[in-house]
Amino acid sequence: MSRVIIQLIINGLLAGGIYALVSIGLCLIFGVVEVINFAHGEFLMLGMYTTYWLFYFFKIDPYLSLLIVIPLSFLIGVITQRVLIQPLLDAPPLNQIFVTMGLSILLQNVALILWKATYRTIKTTYSSWFIKSGGLSISFPRLLACIVASGITVALLIFLKKTYVGKAIRAIAQDKRGATLMGINVHRMYQLTFGLGTVCVGIAGAILMPIYYAFPTVGLLFCLTAFAVVIVGGYNSLTGAFIAGFVIGLIESFSGFFISPHLQQGVYFAIVILVLLFKPSGLLGLKES
Amino acid sequence: MRVSKRKILSNRLFYPKFYLPLILIILLLVFPLLIRNPFYQDILVMTFLFAALAEAWNLTGGFAGQASLGHTAFFGIGAYTSSILYLNFGFSPWLGMLAGGGLAVLIAVVIGYPCFKLKSHFFVIATISIGEVLRRVTSYWAGLTGGGKGLLIPFKPEIGSFIFRDKTPYIYIALTLMLISILITYIIRKSRLGFYLISLRENQDAAESLGINTSRCKLIAFVISAFFTGIGGTFYAQYLLFIDPTSVFSLSFSIQLVLLSIIGGLGTIIGPIIGSFILTPLDSLLRGWFGGLTGFNFVVYAIILIIAVIYFPQGIMRWLDVGYKLVLKKLPGTKVPSKVSNVSLPINTFKITGLDRDKGSNILEVKGLHKNFKGLVAVKEVSFEVKKGEILGLIGPNGAGKTTIFNLITGFLLPDSGTVKFKGETITGLRPPHKICVKHIGRTFQLVKPFSKMTVLENVMIGAFSQSKKTTEVRERSKRILSFIGLLDHQDSLAANLTIADRKRLELGRALATHPELLLLDETMAGLNPKETEDIIELIRKIHEQGITLFIIEHVMKAIMSLSDRIVVLNYGEKINEGTPAEVSKNKKVIDAYLGEEYRA
CATH class of the missing domain: 3.40.50.300 (P-loop containing nucleotide triphosphate hydrolases)
Structure with missing residues (x-):
């Protein structure tokens, strides 16, 4: 195998780790609350800007800023659920889509007014570190981001499997009425789920900051990618979303090199359409136990 | 026979129910002549165009309950097809418009039929994906589409090339599109198809059990909607004389259609039109007034959308309908006699006929x-x-x-x-x-x-x-x-x-x-x-x-x-x-x- 191929695999996996973290938040909300959160990308954008301003004003390292980003994201998620989604739980599902769409447009443009369309990034001491070996080069901040993202994703999966709260959330995802009868407070669990999902994407925003740019519409791109990941991974499988994150990362890196950088996303959206048409339960066909 | 028909017609003119809409249409036709300021003329063009587009979207999104976020695909296809045919082969955009609409229909059939099997969430994602794929392909295929730089249509004012020096013809073409879209929606709503679309939106299983081919009904609505959106795309290209992938293939375009329909009244005949009449000028005016604050118009939009979805999901039509009926009552003129005879039917007049009553087999x-x-x-x-x-x-x-x-x-x-x-x-x-x-x-x-x-x-x-x-x-x-x-x-x-x-x-x-x-x-x-x-x-x-x-x-x-x-x-x-x-x-x-x-x- 040529070095180029290995480099493409590495790049794909590094991007995939972030995609997995962004998507698992979306997938969690989708699976439990049954809402496609169109504002998911904007929550990523907020995470990025929070990190950016903390660094800009107080020189706080992006990874340290997680201490602030995490509770903030959680709060945003809970409030979104409480204020926007909860009144619409019995409405047709499309209304929930429309309301999150509204939130997405709102946040994008508030960001545009407040912070302008400027591309902003931050320079940390490790921003330009590279690990070089055998003709391959791995960007250190990207590797770090990928490892942290994967670590958090795995931690979330364990949390859902092992703890009482996690089990309650999964119970609701499987049978809402049954869970209510077992004494689970569905509304509170929905808020918690929305909070957790938003924390995932908020963290992703923070750790993206050293390697990517913050701008008002940055979320759209990641949100669409997350849709692709969730569809390919199977909408009711978090493990599926985790793996599919890497799969989409790889598809992106390979199609960018072999077909055209213009068609990177085109290729995986075409895959999304095919998956939806022929195997709507997801390409990986994993079942959550 | 002919005389009596004419007489009925002339009598009808005195019913408020008939003359009020007529007056409104005449006002719509006259109003553009009074506007000479290009800025306001532009607002009129966009208002009528987006009214027609939202009305077309409403056929699938409102009546059939299939919320497509991929209508930008049809819009872009329409814009690019007529422009490419005109620039490369000298095809008149008037014909190109039909070609674009036709191609949009083709894509609607290929994509729509399988996608209708999907549940609402997935239908939304599938349609978004279609728009995204087309945008990327258009950017990539520079030989045909001019790639990311887009296509510039040279300014040669001529009726045959669908280019006019003045904005007035554009206003009237857009207005015609809008009136046709209303007419089509009206006809569909009153026909069997209209009943079928609403029933399948309300409950697909029940509709199927009553012999309705739900996939076919959705497809017909989708195809009509796609054709109209494609035509709108051509109009847009001929009006601005410039298109590029990000302007005609954008998710926000699709979202715009949803927004206008919801604010106006989803699944109503006039709702999307009202939505556009209110929001499109508001958008342009906000842009004008708050030019320094890019994005402010969208903030207002988004807040209206959120409040509408949570508190007024039936849209403005709900009040407008009541108001309109009040006005009808107050207006002078003969009331329309109720066509329905109120003679109660004798019980048990219902008979199933033609059944083979041969028992036992x-x-x-x-x-x-x-x-x-x-x-x-x-x-x-x-x-x-x-x-x-x-x-x-x-x-x-x-x-x-x-x-x-x-x-x-x-x-x-x-x-x-x-x-x-x-x-x-x-x-x-x-x-x-x-x-x-x-x-x-x-x-x-x-x-x-x-x-x-x-x-x-x-x-x-x-x-x-x-x-x-x-x-x-x-x-x-x-x-x-x-x-x-x-x-x-x-x-x-x-x-x-x-x-x-x-x-x-x-x-x-x-x-x-x-x-x-x-x-x-x-x-x-x-x-x-x-x-x-x-x-x-x-x-x-x-x-x-x-x-x-x-x-x-x-x-x-x-x-x-x-x-x-x-x-x-x-x-x-x-x-x-x-x-x-x-x-x-x-x-x-x-x-x-x-x-x-x-x-x-």
């Missing part, structure tokens, strides 16, 4: 029917026959597989093995369910599925449309059925406001309207009090007297024992007994499995 034969749900056997090698003209009961404890058998026969589920024959014709696994209904097998549901936002009469009409296309004929027939089932007094109330017992009656009436020879009733008496149960038993007997064969699932033992000629007993998916009520109630297996100790004595 098998109307339905089920052999070795089998269904697994992921390893769990729901129905196990079940065989039985339904004889013409009889009432066959199907009983068994909860979870015995009764409803599954109904679903297997009526095409809601695909059997793993076994055969189903109706009047000697094999109908095994015939799907989707509307194909079973047109064979004259009707069904009701255990949990009633009325079209809640339609009136009682309209509910029955949905069923009756399977027999005729003519609205007046269908209305007449439906009224007879309503009188037969005893709901004529409620014909104009919304189905949502009926009591449970009346909803069950309505479901029977709806199924009757499809002219069934065999009717499958799933727990019609569940949830009814003793008086209501008695009434419904009487109705079931009356239906049976019409010569309709009945196959009934029921838990109310007394009722099923007295109604049925024969009974089939299921337990754990297996047939354990079959016979007359007397035989069945004495069978030891049945008593053990189902009836319990008290009956054994």
Whole structure:
């Protein structure tokens, strides 16, 4: 195998780790609350800007800023659920889509007014570190981001499997009425789920900051990618979303090199359409136990 | 004859209901002549264009309930097709417009048909993906599309090349598009298709059970919608004389159409137009006033959208409708005489005709029917026959597989093995369910599925449309059925406001309207009090007297024992007994499995 191929695999996996973290938040909300959160990308954008301003004003390292980003994201998620989604739980599902769409447009443009369309990034001491070996080069901040993202994703999966709260959330995802009868407070669990999902994407925003740019519409791109990941991974499988994150990362890196950088996303959206048409339960066909 | 027609027409002109819309249209036609400021002219063009586009979107998104976020694909296709044909081959954009619309239709068919099988969330994502793919392909395919730099159409004002020096022709073309879109929507709403679209949006299963080919209806709506959006794309290209992938293939374009429709009133004829009349000028004005604050117009938009969805999901139309009717009442002029004669129909005028009343032969034969749900056997090698003209009961404890058998026969589920024959014709696994209904097998549901936002009469009409296309004929027939089932007094109330017992009656009436020879009733008496149960038993007997064969699932033992000629007993998916009520109630297996100790004595 040529070095180029290995480099493409590495790049794909590094991007995939972030995609997995962004998507698992979306997938969690989708699976439990049954809402496609169109504002998911904007929550990523907020995470990025929070990190950016903390660094800009107080020189706080992006990874340290997680201490602030995490509770903030959680709060945003809970409030979104409480204020926007909860009144619409019995409405047709499309209304929930429309309301999150509204939130997405709102946040994008508030960001545009407040912070302008400027591309902003931050320079940390490790921003330009590279690990070089055998003709391959791995960007250190990207590797770090990928490892942290994967670590958090795995931690979330364990949390859902092992703890009482996690089990309650999964119970609701499987049978809402049954869970209510077992004494689970569905509304509170929905808020918690929305909070957790938003924390995932908020963290992703923070750790993206050293390697990517913050701008008002940055979320759209990641949100669409997350849709692709969730569809390919199977909408009711978090493990599926985790793996599919890497799969989409790889598809992106390979199609960018072999077909055209213009068609990177085109290729995986075409895959999304095919998956939806022929195997709507997801390409990986994993079942959550 | 001709004279009287003309006279009727001239009389009609004095009805407020006719002259008010006419006045409004004339005002719309005159108004643009008064505007000379290019900025406001531009607002007019965009308002009319987006009104037409939102109206087209509303056909699928509002009436059929299929919210597409991929309409930008059709818009972009329309814009690019006519522009490429014009720039490369000198094709007049007037023809290119039709070509673009045609290509949009083609894509709508290829994409739409399979996508309609998806649940609403996935339909949304699938349609978004289509728009995204097309944008990327357009950017990439620079040889044909000019790539990311876009296409510039040289300014050569000529009617044939669809380019005008003044904005006025554009205003009138956009206005024409809008009026045509309203007309088409109006015609569809009043036709059978309109009834079908609303019914499938309200409840797809019930619509299918009444013989509606839901996929086909959605596709027709989608195709008309796509064609119009494609035409709008050409207009946009000819108006701005510049297109690029990000301007015509953008998710925010699709979202815009959704927004206008919701604010105006989803699934109404005028709603999207009103939405555009309010929001499109507001958008332009906000842009003008707050030019320094890029994005401010969208902030206002988004807040309106959020508030509307949560607090006013029916949109502005809800109030406008009330206001409009008030104005109609206040206006001078003759009132329109009510076309509907209020002579009440004699009871029992409803007759099912043409039924073969030759009793005794098998109307339905089920052999070795089998269904697994992921390893769990729901129905196990079940065989039985339904004889013409009889009432066959199907009983068994909860979870015995009764409803599954109904679903297997009526095409809601695909059997793993076994055969189903109706009047000697094999109908095994015939799907989707509307194909079973047109064979004259009707069904009701255990949990009633009325079209809640339609009136009682309209509910029955949905069923009756399977027999005729003519609205007046269908209305007449439906009224007879309503009188037969005893709901004529409620014909104009919304189905949502009926009591449970009346909803069950309505479901029977709806199924009757499809002219069934065999009717499958799933727990019609569940949830009814003793008086209501008695009434419904009487109705079931009356239906049976019409010569309709009945196959009934029921838990109310007394009722099923007295109604049925024969009974089939299921337990754990297996047939354990079959016979007359007397035989069945004495069978030891049945008593053990189902009836319990008290009956054994």
